[in-house]
Amino acid sequence: MYDYDLLVxxxxxxxxxxxxxxxxxxxxxVLGGDLAVHPGGKGANQxxxxxxxxxxxxxxxxxxxxxxxxxxxxxxxxAGADPVGVLAGGAPTGVALIxxxxxGDNSIVVSPGxxxxxxxxxxxxxxxxxxxxxxxxxxxxxxxxxxxEIVRNLPAASRFVLNPSPPRPLPQEVLDACDPLIVxxxxxxxxxxxxxxxxxxxxxxxxxxxxxxRSVVVTLGAEGALVAxxxxxxxxxxxxxxxxxxxxxxxxxxxxxxxxxxxxxxxPEAAAYAARVGALAVTKRGAQESFPTxxxxxxx
Numbered sequence: 001m002y003d004y005d006l007l008v009x010x011x012x013x014x015x016x017x018x019x020x021x022x023x024x025x026x027x028x029x030v031l032g033g034d035l036a037v038h039p040g041g042k043g044a045n046q047x048x049x050x051x052x053x054x055x056x057x058x059x060x061x062x063x064x065x066x067x068x069x070x071x072x073x074x075x076x077x078x079a080g081a082d083p084v085g086v087l088a089g090g091a092p093t094g095v096a097l098i099x100x101x102x103x104g105d106n107s108i109v110v111s112p113g114x115x116x117x118x119x120x121x122x123x124x125x126x127x128x129x130x131x132x133x134x135x136x137x138x139x140x141x142x143x144x145x146x147x148x149e150i151v152r153n154l155p156a157a158s159r160f161v162l163n164p165s166p167p168r169p170l171p172q173e174v175l176d177a178c179d180p181l182i183v184x185x186x187x188x189x190x191x192x193x194x195x196x197x198x199x200x201x202x203x204x205x206x207x208x209x210x211x212x213x214r215s216v217v218v219t220l221g222a223e224g225a226l227v228a229x230x231x232x233x234x235x236x237x238x239x240x241x242x243x244x245x246x247x248x249x250x251x252x253x254x255x256x257x258x259x260x261x262x263x264x265x266x267x268p269e270a271a272a273y274a275a276r277v278g279a280l281a282v283t284k285r286g287a288q289e290s291f292p293t294x295x296x297x298x299x300x
Contacts, residue, residue, distance in 0.1 A: 004082070005055040005262050006255070007133035009123070009150055010043020011115040011141035012061040012086065013094040014068035015247065015287055020099045023107050032099065037068075039075035040096055040287040041115070042139040042165065045251035046258075049291040051081035053277065055259040058133065060085035060126050061142075062114040068093035069114075075288055085129050090117050094141070104243040104282060110141060110166075118142045120149035127153055135262035137161040137254060140168060151177040161258040163250065167191060175212035180227070180267065182217045182254050183208070201226045202233050215267055219253060224275050227267045236271040239279040239300060248287030253278035256297075276300050 018032035039048070047059040059081055063069035065088050072093065076083045094113035100106045123130075123146055130136060130153055138147050139162070147162070151174050154160055163182045164170060167190035175181070183191060188204040191211070199207075201218045205228035208216045215229040224238035256277035260270035276297050284290035292300075 002134040003056070003132040004058045004129075005134050006047075006050045006057045006259050007060065007085075007129055007136045008043050008047040008050070008057065008138075008255070009060040009136060009142070009146070010046065010139045011041035011094055011112070012044040012059070012063050012069075012072045013041030013096045013110065013113075013115070013141075014038070014071060015040030015096045015098055017098045017100060017247070017286070020101055023099050023101055036286070037071070038286045038289060039072045040248065041072070041094060042141050042163070042251050044072055044076065045248045045287050045291075046137055046139075046255040047081040048075060048079040048288045049248075049252040049255035049277070049281075050259045051076075051079040052291045052293050053256060053259060053297070054294045055255075058082040058085055058129060060118075060122070060129060062087045062090070062118045062122070064091055064093035064114050065089040066093055068095065079288070085126055087118075087122060090114060098247060100245055100247065104245050106245070106247050112141065115142050118146050120146050122146070123149040123153060130158065131155050133158060135159045135161060135258045137163075137258045139163045139165055141166070144168065144171075148174060159261060161254065161261070163187075163254045164191060165250070172212060178213035178215075180215035180217045180257075181208060181213040182219065182257065184219045184221075184250065188218055202228075205233055217257065217267070217271055219250060225253075225271050227271045229267060234268050236268060236275055238275050241279045241283050243282040245285045245290065246282050248290060249278045249281040251287065252281040252291050273297070
């Protein structure tokens with residue numbers, strides 16, 4: 001019996017968001033709207049998104065002993081996620097500086113802060129959490145060596161889900177553990193070795209599978225997603241919505257997918273559910289504030 005459906009190991013940031021008429025170019029200053037501060041970070045986002053859907057969720061992360069850290073802990077508790085693995089102190093809470101244009105597209109710069117202090121030793125100290133979790137999900141806003149340590153300490157019965165964002169080349173032992181590896185077009189090309197990688201999303205997925213993951217999901221924005229495993233490659237359609245803000249939508253998708261896979265859903269079915277969750281997330285501003293409940297997904 002698992003205590004948690006999903007353990008997220010990853011970042012926790014304060015999102016500082018400014019709406020702009022257009023995002024600035026190099027050397028350019030533009031005026032924006034009022035600054036809004038939201039709880040964010042890919043790890044905390046995934047934990048909140050899964051908890052709002054009804055998953056028993058825990059987060060292993062680091063925050064600062066500051067107001068931004070308290071904001072994140074309050075948001076986790078409000079969503080029903082267990083902050084048992086959240087460590088505080090040693091560095092300021094991570095911050096993401098986000099500009100959002102009228103179409104909902106965003107540009108993000110991240111100051112890792114305490115996230116960079118989440119160490120392999122922290123993972124080893126949390127082995128009990130790993131063994132208590134059906135699925136473990138990670139991203140790359142924490143040190144890569146910490147992600148490697150997750151894989152090395154993962155119980156054989158637990159499933160590992162990775163969204164390599166921000167992308168970088170991955171060690172073979174991490175690639176081999178992914179089930180699935182979840183990437184967008186940019187991330188797929190980095191993992192495959194550069195922006196000159198051509199072909200279709202189906203080609204990227206097959207090439208990624210050949211690198212070692214047990215399964216692959218390529219997210220395609222408004223076009224949905226593509227799922228690939230040893231026995232099939234299939235497209236998963238998206239849901240048409242009016243996008244307001246895409247911040248956090250990928251995290252909502254990943255959290256929903258990881259949870260449904262842990263509940264026993266086949267990969268295409270889990271991805272279809274995740275696509276609905278991601279679609280609903282872009283219809284509201286902010287990251288964690290935009291994540292839907294299970295009832296809202298069912299209504300869609």
